[in-house]
Structures are given as C-alpha cells and as structure tokens.
Amino acid sequence: MRLLTALCFVSFFIFSSHSVFAQSDTKHQSTDYSQHTHTIKSAVLNEERTVVVQLPKSYQSEPNKVYPVIYRLDGAGNIPLASAVIERLQNDNRAPEVIIVAIESTNRLRDFYPTVNKEPQGPVGEGGGAAKFLTFFEQELIPLVNKNYRTHNYKVIAGASAGGVFALYALQANPELFQAHIAYSPAVWWNYGASAKSTKSFIAKTKELNSYVYINIGEEAGIMRERYDELQQAMQLHKVRELRFFSDAFDGVSHNLTSVAGAFNAYHNLFLPKQMPISDLTDDVASIDAYYQNLSQQWGEQIAPPDRAVRSLGYNLTGSKQFTRAIEVFKYNIKNHPKSVDAFSALSYGYEMQGNTRQALEQMESALAIADDSYPYINYLKETKARLQAELSKS
DSSP states (O other): OOOOOOOOEEEEEEEETTSOOEEEEEEEOOSSOEEEEEEEEETTTTEEEEEEEEEOTTTTTOTTOOEEEEEEETOGGGHHHHHHHHHHHHHTTSSOOOEEEEEOOSSHHHHHOSSBOOOTTSOTTOBOOHHHHHHHIIIIIHHHHHHHSOEEEEEEEEEETHHHHHHHHHHHHOTTTOSEEEEESOOTTHHHHHHHHHHHHHHHHOSEEEEEEEEEEOSOOHHHHHHHHHHHHHHHHSOOEEEEEEEEEOTTOOGGGHHHHHHHHHHHHHSOOSSOOGGGOOSSTHHHHHHHHHHHHHHTSOOOOOHHHHHHHHHHHHHTTOHHHHHHHHHHHHHHOTTOHHHHHHHHHHHHHHTOHHHHHHHHHHHHHHOOTTSTTHHHHHHHHHHHHHHHHHO
C-alpha cells in the first residue's frame, strides 16, 4: 500500500498536567493536515511525555465541526498510514474526518503490559505499568485533548504488539473510555498468556458491550500463535450483544507489518458508511433510523437518512423481488423527503415491479407534480406516465 507522506504544520507546545497547552517557538506549515507537538509533564507517570496531534483538513475552515479521535500508541511514525487509509475511506463516504493523537513511547514494555513478565520466553521483570498508563489517559491526556481541540465522544485506541495488549487491557479495565479497540498482532503470549486469559475471562462474563474490537496476526508461530488463537476463537464464539468483533490472519506477513496489512480492514469495518448496507436492514424500516442514529454518534454530526442511500436499499430489494419490503422502504423515504421527485419515482417503480400499475401511475403523477422542466429526467417521467396510462387502459 502506498502511504500518504505529507509534510505538516507543526507547533511545539509545553504544558503541565494541571495546565492548558502552551505555545512554543517552533512552527512549520503546509496546506494539508496540521500537526501540533505537545510535551506533557505528567503527574501520574512522573515524567514528560510527547504527543503529536494531527488535525483534519477541514479543522480551520469548519469552526463548528467536532471530530472523533484516534489515539495511536508508539508515536507519530504511525500517523501517515492511518491518514492514508482513512482519507481513502472518506473519499467513498465510508469514514469521517478524525483527529489523530499519537503518543511517543518512553518505556513501552512498562507502560503497555498490565502484568510483570515472569516467563523466560521474554524479558523477565518487565511490564506491569498498564494501569498507571491508562490513568494517564483518563486523568490527563484525554481531558487536555478534549479541552483544547474540538472532539466528540467517540474515541479509538490503536496499538501493535505490546500496544495491542494495552488496547485489549483498556477494553477490560474501562470498557466505556474508548468506543473502539484496535490491536495489531497483540503480544498476548506475555507472562504465560496473562493478557489472553484476562481478555477471555472478561468476554465470557460480559453480556452486552457497545464497542468495536479488531485484532489480527501475521506469520507468528509457537506460543504467540497458540495463545492468540485461543483468544481469537473465544472472542469469535462468545457472542456479546452490541460488540462488533473482527479479526484477520495474514500468512507470510511479519509481526512488524501486521499494522500495515490490517489497517484498511480495521478502519473499514470500524466506521459505518453513509450508504447503509442492505445487511443492516431488517423487516422493520425503523432499522434505518437506528442505523443513521448510530452513524451520527460515530461521525460526530447529525446525518439524516439520505434520499439516495435509502432509495438504493429499495432498489436492492426490488432486484431480489422483495417488492412489499421495497415499497415500505420507498414510502419511508418519501416521509423524510416529501419534495423529492426521485423518491416518488422510486415508489412508482416499486409498484410497477409488484404489478400494481394503478399505484405506479399515481406515484409517477405525484413525481411530475413537483418536477419542473429543469429536472434532468423530466422526459423519462413523462414517457413512463404515458406508458403506464397505456398499460392501464389495456387492462
């Protein structure tokens, strides 16, 4: 995958854990994304930590807009990949613009692993600081980002290897802090599989969890693969209500490249597209409202069911000869878009496919009643009306 490598506007800020971001002298600028580098003097961690905040392209031009936030572990070197993937999804109306907050590591084994490793397989005596690091997120980093940037309450935590373990730990320790958890090749072998065991236990006793989890693995073998597979299978088999779980296995992909291999699927599955998938439509058209309510909460803006998207659902149903359901969807669309020529034309088509020529003609006349000569398909409407009238006369 070709990665986006844009030079970005960089401002250096310094602030204490009890203050707002304070500006420094360093500043660089480009016309695309803007980046701001901050140093936090953390009271929780008792050390300074550097974070890089990348703002969306529309951040300055749309001052009232708020954005979801992706918190990416292991530093700003991971920003270009996430930006490239999300931007391509945005171009297809499959993702919102996002703020990315990249946290530079100082001692990643200490910060990311919830337990101290006692297994000779790895570095004995390392780890155990995940609880404190999560407190840093809860009490210092997230409040300061929310205070200084236009965020809304949809947060993603993403990390690889040890960072993936931390993403899974956050799911267990504070399930509501992040709404999505991305763990690229999480090193769940650590400390006799302690992370795999705790995650499996958490999932087993959880009945409902409105969250998203993505995990993957590459060519790893041995105890890493064995313990990962146990975790993956447990999460796949135990169906937790409202939990959206996805996983990938990449043959021939090294441990260090699983974030590259998995980034598209991780974000493609995470963000709800503006075009509601037919698989999310139930027999009740209220499922359309529910879908766009969820999408609005995720994207951070109120998105009503779009005329074209709902018509697409109806046309999908007519294509599979589910005419009664299609007509219900087309009628629902007219309630939301009562002045849409296309909405009435679609309902006319649904009735015609069902064999109800009289209703098809009535809806086509309604479409023509609100159309004018500037409507690009006015001739099609007139020709269809004439054809339906002829068919009705014959019958």
